[in-house]
Amino acid sequence: MATYSVWCVDILQCQYISGFIYDILLLHxxxxxxxxxxxxxxxxxxNQIISSVLMQI
Structure with missing residues (x-):
């Protein structure tokens, strides 16, 4: 999360943006x-269905 803090000016914004990006990446x-x-x-x-059908033939 700390890696994204370079992009922001405000510390609070940094936390929010980095957390947001982190959440999106993690979800993805x-x-x-x-x-x-x-x-x-x-x-x-x-494959299980196919093999069981082949066994019956």
């Missing part, structure tokens, strides 16, 4: 990570 990273996990789960489930 978590969302991407969550989507990747969901995709992996979906692919895994799909």
């Amino acid at each position: 990273i978590l969302t991407i990570f969550h989507l990747e996990l969901l995709l992996k789960d979906l692919i895994y489930a799909q």
Whole structure:
């Protein structure tokens, strides 16, 4: 968070802006990570279904 304080003049503004940017970045990273996990789960489930269908044939 301290890295963003260079861009601001006021200390209070620095804290607010850096916190805001930090929150957005964190949210973005978590969302991407969550989507990747969901995709992996979906692919895994799909593979399980396909393999179980092939076993029955």
